Every structure is written in structure tokens, then in C-alpha cells.
Amino acid sequence: MGGEDDYRFMAIEDAMASLNQKVNIIGVVVEMGMPKRSKGTDCFCTVKIVDQSHRSSGISVNVFAENMEKLPHVESAGDIIQFSHVVMKTHGQDVNAVFNKKFSSFAIFEGKYGEDFSPYQVSSNFRPRDQDKKFVKDLRKWLADSEIDKGMKEPLSLREIREGERVDLFCKILHICEVTKDEWIIFVWDGTDTPPVSVQTVLEDEMDNPLPLQLESLPLSRDILCTFPTVGTILRVIVDQGSEKLSLHLLKVGKWVRFLKIICEVQAGLWRGVLMPSTKLRYMPDADLLVSQRQRFYDERLSSKWERMPLSSFPWPSRITETDYEHVPVVTLMDVVTHSEFVFPEIDWKFGTINWKATFYVEELLAA
Numbered sequence: 001m002g003g004e005d006d007y008r009f010m011a012i013e014d015a016m017a018s019l020n021q022k023v024n025i026i027g028v029v030v031e032m033g034m035p036k037r038s039k040g041t042d043c044f045c046t047v048k049i050v051d052q053s054h055r056s057s058g059i060s061v062n063v064f065a066e067n068m069e070k071l072p073h074v075e076s077a078g079d080i081i082q083f084s085h086v087v088m089k090t091h092g093q094d095v096n097a098v099f100n101k102k103f104s105s106f107a108i109f110e111g112k113y114g115e116d117f118s119p120y121q122v123s124s125n126f127r128p129r130d131q132d133k134k135f136v137k138d139l140r141k142w143l144a145d146s147e148i149d150k151g152m153k154e155p156l157s158l159r160e161i162r163e164g165e166r167v168d169l170f171c172k173i174l175h176i177c178e179v180t181k182d183e184w185i186i187f188v189w190d191g192t193d194t195p196p197v198s199v200q201t202v203l204e205d206e207m208d209n210p211l212p213l214q215l216e217s218l219p220l221s222r223d224i225l226c227t228f229p230t231v232g233t234i235l236r237v238i239v240d241q242g243s244e245k246l247s248l249h250l251l252k253v254g255k256w257v258r259f260l261k262i263i264c265e266v267q268a269g270l271w272r273g274v275l276m277p278s279t280k281l282r283y284m285p286d287a288d289l290l291v292s293q294r295q296r297f298y299d300e301r302l303s304s305k306w307e308r309m310p311l312s313s314f315p316w317p318s319r320i321t322e323t324d325y326e327h328v329p330v331v332t333l334m335d336v337v338t339h340s341e342f343v344f345p346e347i348d349w350k351f352g353t354i355n356w357k358a359t360f361y362v363e364e365l366l367a368a
Helices: 003-007 132-145 245-250 289-303 333-337 362-367
Strands: 022-033 043-050 059-065 080-091 094-099 105-109 166-180 183-189 235-239 256-267 270-275 280-284 346-348 353-355
Touching: 022 059, 022 132, 080 132, 166 289, 256 289
Parallel strands: 059 094, 235 270
Antiparallel strands: 022 043, 022 080, 022 280, 043 059, 080 094, 080 105, 166 183, 166 256, 183 235, 256 270, 256 280, 346 353
16 A cells, blocks of 8 residues: 555455455444453554444454553543554454554544544554544544444343353443552442342351451442442452453443453352453443433432342342331441441451441431
8 A cells, every 4th residue: 555545544344355455444443352461572452443334243453562551542432543554364254453563553533523633542653634534524423323332232230140151241330449469359330239149158167267248358448438329239340360450541430331251250258240351341421321221220229218128139128027117218238338427337357247336317317
């Protein structure tokens, strides 16, 4: 390629027929793979893009760079990325594009419809061209009128997970923290409750080897806990040891995301997710139908007398215990912990016990 061809973007469908050639392509980002290190000295990630010619499955672009910072940092699914001088290759039955750090370039633009045509990230050898604006404008218009997720498998809610399965989850990211050196936990939520689990333990062993109260070694601060929803399971997602911690730049607190191929498992009686190197991410816009459905479900649970109970207790709550205040609605432990008059617990880590007191009645909690 040379001359005027350097300024021409090919439709993805046409590019896939141009094997072993350098092409320029531009598309809407629908998936991001977790960045990781290659067997050599490079870092790489996979970006899947679609356009008007190939909206069903799109094409994957394998991007190689000297370090994590030089890889594409796509802020949201639906953003637009252009690649110049990528080479079309085959891998098994699939056709993909390969970004060479020596002669390829990229630029990333916001996907929402607007008048700002400045990329928010570019590679070091990117050269802007006047024609870029037209292609970005056309893709923004197409994106506003299309449903790029149409036909995708419906993601699961936390209430539907099963142990040991690789599943697609749709959750909101609440918090990300480094619990020990190079070990990270992502706290996610969707307004539902994880299924109940059987705890296999011997009562006599609990004194010396008690089950943990949480997966992290130290409790989160009360300031952080007060930002969490009070209804619904907050699932801990462990970042797999094989994943680079810098890949966490893809995860943003407060955003809804689809985790593709995440493993769910039970550890010491607690549910957790495991983010694998093969896990892919899709950010979802706040206006997405699934987001509004999950938020509406949460609001309904908050306003109901009984729906703060775990979903597994339906169609009626357990009658194992009786109280003299049956008219008082149920509250969750998160309601208690985040109440303004709650005394933060003193935790005896040796014996796995919690000692705390609260200076209010349930009626006062609900009136707050």
C-alpha cells in the first residue's frame, strides 16, 4: 500500500478477504481482552471491532506493544478505534488483524454522537488526516441507529450462577482494591442474591480453624461500605495470578460491565468470581435496557416489606424464628452497618467472631 491508499479505510468485510496485506480499518469496539504479556518481551491485548459491513461477529485485532501503557486503553464499548497498516492473518478458521508496533498505528475516539473529533488516545506513530473526521462521523451515526448487541447471549444475574461454570455476568463495579501485594479484588453487584451454599465444616474445628468472614485479609473501611447498596449480594471477583494488574485500568468504579467467560466458585462457604486471562469485557452504557431493568428491580426490593429477604427465601420468609414485632419490615446487615449510629465492629480474627453494638431500634433505622 502507498500513496492515496494510505488514506483509505477498508470495510471489515473487504479487509478479511485481503490476507497477508496491510490494510487500514476503523470500527466500533465491542470487546476488550485483558492485556497480558506475550511469551517474549512484548505486551498484547485483543480488541474486537464491528462496522456496517460486519456487525454480527466483527473482527479481532491483536495489538502488540513494548509495555502496557502503549496498548489501547478503550474507555467504553461503543468507542471508535482506527487502525492503520495492520496485517490480515488467519488463525485456524478465523481471520484477524495483527498490529505491528514498528509500523502500525491506532487512534481512539469517543463513540457517542457529537462534534468532538479529537482522539483521546493515539499511538506514538499516529498521523492525523482530514479524512478521519468523516469516517468517525459516519460510524457515530450508524452506532446511534444500530443495536450492536443484538443476537448476543443474555448474560446471567448473580442469582443464576453455578459453581465451576464459565459464564457471562452483567454487574456494576462498586470498588477495586489491592488486598495484598499484587493481589486485587473487584467488588461487583447487580441487585440480586447469589444462591445459598452448603457449608461443610466440623463444629469442633471452628475454634482453631474458623470459616472466614470475608475473602480479603482486612475489612473494608466504613466509608467504602457506606457507598455500597444495602440489598443484593456484593460478589468478590479475584484477579487471576496470570493477569497483569495494570489491566485493571479497563475497570471503572460505577460502570456496568459484561464479564465474558468468568468462573464462579465457592471458597470456604463464600461465593467468588475469578477473572481469567481469557476473560473479555464489554462496558455497557447507562442507557442500556439491562441497566435500567437491574436498577428497577433493586428499587422494587428497597420499597418492599419482604424483598430485602434473600431471594432464596421466597415465596415466603422463614418461620424458624418469631418476634414480637411482625409489623416491622426486614432490614439487611448492610442496612445496619451503614447506619449513622452503627458502632463499627471489633473483629477478633483469631476466633473469627464479631463484637458490636448499635444504639437504635429497627423502627429508627427504617425512619432514617
